[in-house]
Amino acid sequence: MRKLIVYSKTFIAEDFDKRIYVFTFLFLIVAISVNYSIGLEKKILDSYHKQAIGMVFYFLLYASTYYFILVPKLAINKEFKILRNPKMWIKSGALIVLLSIAVGFYFFYLWAERFQDYEEYFVSKIAANMRFVTVFILPLLFLWLIFDRKNVPFLYGVTLKNFDYKPYLFLLCCMIPLVVIASFLPDFMKTYPKFKPWFIKGDVFGLSMFQMTSMYEFSYGLNFICIELFFRGALVIGMVSLLGRHAVLPMAAVYCTIHFGKPLPECISSFFGGYLLGIIAMYTRSIFGGVIVHLGIAWLMEVVAHLQHFFRN
Secondary structure, X not given: OHHHHHHHHHHHHHHOOHHHHHXXXXXXXXXXXXXXXXXXXXXXXXXXXXXXXXXXXXXHHHHHHHHHHHHHHHHHOOOHHHHOOHHHHHHHHHHHHHHHHHXXXXXXXXXXXXXXXXXXXXXXXXXXHHHHHHHHHHHHHHHHHHHHOOXXXXXXXOOOOOOOOHHHHHHHHHHHHHHHHHOOOHHHHHHOOOOOHHHOOOOOOOOOHHHHHHHHHHHHHHHHHHHHHHHHHHHHHOOHHHHHHHHHHHHHHHHHHOOOOOOHHHHHHHHHHHHHHHHHHHHHOOOHHHHHHXXXXXXXXXXXXXXXXXXXX
């Protein structure tokens, strides 16, 4: 835990500028307020989730968030050389395009619609998790080979070199009581578990409830690994060579926006969690600290939600 505290204190001491941090918080307050008041994610963007134009709208959301934080931050710090670097714009732009495609990737949903009733429900849930796995892996490998293979750990932080898992397990244990408390909130049980096997009343490929749940949770885990690979790997470890410490704050802001469809407390906390995990990734040059914390919390919420359901019923 001491390492995490040292990382955070060192980073904040170097990076904190009242002007840009206040600006970032105000921007996110406005963005979050707009999202939850008009249903930007659930009512507007999600209405295009089976159309290619949806990817364009997601790009506009993520690109405006990323550059609206990054550009003023660089300007305030007089990093005009970075702003004039075409490689920074090409690489960051390519990553945001990739994220937009992954979030708006609708082809799996069309495939799921070929099934009927409960089989469609099961397949669509698996498909939602496999979007990131399908879209991220090969393009990120390509970008790493083109831009970063000489100075960045394999595939943006897929390395255990000098990795110490103990601080992250301690941090995960600290989250257990918070998750348990959150599980008693009404919105929690509406959202979790992400796959609700008790909804299924008929046969689904001859699978038992346990088998379906296990398959879903496995795909859910792959989804979170890929999210860490993208946000803490590509957007932090991959962009540090171009942006230095300035890579962390805009990443955390974009990470907050991909939680617009989640309960409000989770959306707000995602910014601070993404910020902390970004700091850890920058110093350790590994995504596995984030994987332990992020995936651990995700599975913990799933387990607690299952327990809440079965004890209440």
